[in-house]
Amino acid sequence: MSQKPIQSSGRRRLLSGLGLGTLAVAAPFVLTPRRAFAAGKMVLVSYGGTYRTSVESALVKPFQQEFGVEVTVIDTPDLAKVKAQQMTGNIEWDVFDAVGAPGAQGSKAGYWEPLDPGMFDAKDIVGGVKKDLVPFYMWAGGIGWDPAKFGPGKAPRTFAEYWDVKRFPGLRTFRNRASETLEAALLADGVPPAKLYPLDIDRAFKSLVRIKPYVGKWVDETPQSISLLERGEVNFSYVYASRVRTQTAGKYGFSFDQNLLGMEYLAIVKGAPNKANAMKFVQFAMRPDRQAALMTLLGNIPTSRKALPLVGEDARKWMPNVDNPNDALLNDEYWADKFESVTRRFKEWVLA
């Protein structure tokens, strides 16, 4: 662009400057529709850190190459922000990476676009496609420890053993929330995994009373569940398999004898500005090759059955056997209904 008009002085300079400015401000509005038509864009809300780099390399970049859609990745899927966007009608997000309970909660509140089941290979997907949620992967929570301090047989491997403070003395951790913790308490108390739901809340609290004096920390921030083990503040900790793999470079122990399995979903925000691209992206993310590529990095369990054998060797070592009868799958619908009341009781109990 010519510099001349800007160099001229006085009012003319100001006016031409204003003209250029107007042009610059207006340009995106004039240019965007055509560009959006040609290539398009969308916004994915997901998590930060290594999770984000994994999602970018296994999903976002290949998707851009294949479909020419520009994907903006934003950190932290916060359901409160979805609510705000729905209330104001100013929808900024397209695809939402949702943990189980918030996913189901959003579904109940009507925050997601319905999904066409025809987009997915229904037989291939573990857990089944719901009307507005597709299972993205499963994560495994269980007991972790430092093998340098606790050799074979010296660390608890099931929740019943996690409760056995005589055989396995020392402090433990739990998440500072009712979901996961109450399930672990009932499994420890002998409830069969298949009969967990609806949770016997009173029984769960009775079971927790026994372990409460041995809890070193009710963990709020997830990374702390491992860092407390590393610092020797606690002997055993409720941790996640994929995090043990990445945060300790696979050096820490994690028991696959009994796990809590949680579902992660993908959802499309209701009224998403780039709905068509979002649909394409979700479909793309569920393709067995993409599932395998992402789970090789994340170490979580793919929900595509065909993807499982394609996942890298090292990542597969950190996945539980999904047919283990000792494992329990968290029931997201249950928690979507009961979350507030049960969590409030839980928090009061922790404080007491």
Place this chain on the structure above:
Amino acid sequence: MTAKPGREAAFYLAPAFLLALGVVLVPLVFIVITSVWSPATGFSLEAYRGLAESPLFRRSLLTTFEISAMGAALSMLLGYPVALHLSRLAPRARAFCMILVLVPFWTSILVKSYAFTVILGKQGIINSVLSWIAGSEVYVPMLLNRVGVMVGMTNYLVPFVVFPLLASLLAIDKSIYHAVEILGAKPPTVFWKVTLPLSMPGVTSALLSTFVMSTGFFVIPALLGGRKDVMLANLVDFYTRETLDWNTAAAIGVILLGIVTLIAGTAMQFQRSRGLARGT
């Protein structure tokens, strides 16, 4: 400077006032409205009624004030000697030391909280040194309890004590010191009769601002505290993000703001009346 300093002050303060109006008052009004109104139910005091009956809220409220008061008081005890020392230094040395005070202030709370676990933990630096000195295993619990919270909070709050105090101390007329020394006052007497009373405006404002700041703390108690160190901010987060019950979240905010305003207002009134009584 001509007449009517009030009008001149108003002129210079207007932009800041308008900005504050926009970024503080508007959202605040929105919060107050949210606490009593929702699109689904219309006007309702349900959120306040629910909180009045909630033991969780009452306990968190109590803990919040307990931790905030302790944090402010301890920061004052730690910050006062620092400010006093700074006020006696030559300007250049003072500038250097002020940077030292500010360094922790520039570090992220999250990073510092993790650093404290390395220092205060069971196998941390302090316990290791104590064990080495004692020749046997010594374990002083300083983490995941109230002690940990206080260490984390004072580390964050001390700069907020030092700076207003320093301003107060530097404003004291040096000839007063000369006068009392000539009259034979010993250093402790000088401190109790001159320095402390004349620095009271700084003490009050530092205590107030650190107390008010503490009421909103969130990460430090979550990382360094024990199970009972639950602050209202954690509860607000719970209702805002996890249960999406914005009425209750807003109501907690309004109640907290109300109580804090009451405390701060009373303290300032008290300070003013004392100032008038002393004739300053």
